Amino acid sequence: MSFFRKKLIEPPSAAQISMKRDLKIKDLIFLGIGAIVGTGIFVVTGVASANYAGPALILSFALAAVAIILSGLAYAEFASRIPILGGPYAYMYVVFGELTAWLAGWLVICEFFLAVSSVASGWSGYVHGFLESIGITIPTALSAAYNGENGTYVDLIAMLVVVLVTYWVSLEAKTALRLNNLMVYVKFAIIALFVIVGIFYVRPGNWQPFMPFGFSGVLNGAALVFFAFLGFDAVSMAAEEVENPQKDIPKGIIGSIALATILYVIVTLILTGIVPFDQLGVKDPVAFAMRFVGQGWVGAVISVGAILTLLTVTISMMYSLARMLYAISKDGLLPRFMSEIDEKRRTPKKATYVAGVCAMIFAGVFPMELLAEFTNIVSLMYLILMAVGIIRLRKMLGAPSAHEFKMPWVPVLPIISIIACIILMIQLTTTTWIVFAIALVIGLAIYFGYGYRHSAMNQK
Numbered sequence: 001m002s003f004f005r006k007k008l009i010e011p012p013s014a015a016q017i018s019m020k021r022d023l024k025i026k027d028l029i030f031l032g033i034g035a036i037v038g039t040g041i042f043v044v045t046g047v048a049s050a051n052y053a054g055p056a057l058i059l060s061f062a063l064a065a066v067a068i069i070l071s072g073l074a075y076a077e078f079a080s081r082i083p084i085l086g087g088p089y090a091y092m093y094v095v096f097g098e099l100t101a102w103l104a105g106w107l108v109i110c111e112f113f114l115a116v117s118s119v120a121s122g123w124s125g126y127v128h129g130f131l132e133s134i135g136i137t138i139p140t141a142l143s144a145a146y147n148g149e150n151g152t153y154v155d156l157i158a159m160l161v162v163v164l165v166t167y168w169v170s171l172e173a174k175t176a177l178r179l180n181n182l183m184v185y186v187k188f189a190i191i192a193l194f195v196i197v198g199i200f201y202v203r204p205g206n207w208q209p210f211m212p213f214g215f216s217g218v219l220n221g222a223a224l225v226f227f228a229f230l231g232f233d234a235v236s237m238a239a240e241e242v243e244n245p246q247k248d249i250p251k252g253i254i255g256s257i258a259l260a261t262i263l264y265v266i267v268t269l270i271l272t273g274i275v276p277f278d279q280l281g282v283k284d285p286v287a288f289a290m291r292f293v294g295q296g297w298v299g300a301v302i303s304v305g306a307i308l309t310l311l312t313v314t315i316s317m318m319y320s321l322a323r324m325l326y327a328i329s330k331d332g333l334l335p336r337f338m339s340e341i342d343e344k345r346r347t348p349k350k351a352t353y354v355a356g357v358c359a360m361i362f363a364g365v366f367p368m369e370l371l372a373e374f375t376n377i378v379s380l381m382y383l384i385l386m387a388v389g390i391i392r393l394r395k396m397l398g399a400p401s402a403h404e405f406k407m408p409w410v411p412v413l414p415i416i417s418i419i420a421c422i423i424l425m426i427q428l429t430t431t432t433w434i435v436f437a438i439a440l441v442i443g444l445a446i447y448f449g450y451g452y453r454h455s456a457m458n459q460k
Helices: 025-036 039-081 088-095 098-133 156-169 173-201 214-229 232-241 245-274 285-292 296-330 349-365 368-372 375-397 412-426 430-454
Strands: none
Touching: 025 173, 025 232, 025 245, 025 296, 039 214, 039 232, 039 245, 039 285, 039 375, 039 412, 088 098, 088 296, 088 375, 098 156, 098 296, 098 349, 098 375, 098 430, 156 296, 156 349, 173 245, 173 285, 173 296, 214 245, 214 375, 214 412, 232 245, 232 296, 245 285, 285 296, 296 349, 375 412, 375 430
């Protein structure tokens, strides 16, 4: 059937690539870290510990990390063997065909789009708190997402930060990621500050009981902190801007996941060692821990650092969202104007602006909780597609060559990855599943109403 027409594996030639190839391994690892390490450390650790897993949250992070690392290995092999722009969308186009590719691309668009909007909304909350601490108050109507009962209509600060990030990402990739790299250094610095100061206030007694909610709490915690690892796939979106994509993209993916896992475990251990877990249900747990032990100045520095470094998540996700829209529009499944490259900056400026306008509206009008609750299930679903896809890729092409990255123990590890993702999906609420079903219907409607007829494959 033509719904499953496939692309050939044809890495683009230098003449076909319109964007600059000037990104190196460091840029890719920092892009991944910029997207991964943010709300996971500065927000989720507290709530997950207080409400789900207690000190055993480190086990939740370990379980979530297993699922992510297995997916990362599949990503790395795909990126090495099919080094083209588009991530899961491009990979599924090769192994399963157009319809599956579109569904994978639609799920990734949902992930990045919701991530940009929700992080901007969360960032706004930090900024509001900071402004209020220095005596500046935003008018109620412009202070938060729409809530008629509270008299709020739009989150002005969230919208403004999306405008700023959109402009920055529309610049050359190297320029756009320079701020991201700088903020990652700031992020490392404030995490190091917390660890160095906090380790002297750890009380081993706070780690007891270690598993207050039982193993089910650990599983529920893993389903929640899975959010904390999302973003590593941003690395694969830079395929056409990397000097040596076959070697560097796998290293960027694995490197960013490994670093993030180490940081999460260390911070969680110290955080739950400083503050009893049942007191960590706050919006700023890392800064709160410093105030808890009388180190208010350290907490203030961490709060300001969190405000700055949460920008890296928004930049990384906006960068990736724009590249995904660009890749899909090049194939005609979305309007082709988004595939145009700015002649001066050599970036997909129109795709970036489309991503920015949509994210700005959602960040301003919809509350962060509504935006965030859907991100997990769409991500887990396309990671299942990736695991199935790597098994199919091996049947199509055999084992990778010596210069290509090889996921070990196929099909055993991909099957374990599928099981892990399903276990995490089962933990999610019925409401989340209903929203997920609605999103799939919308995605299919776009494909059959527009994408199928306008697909570049129709011209062949």
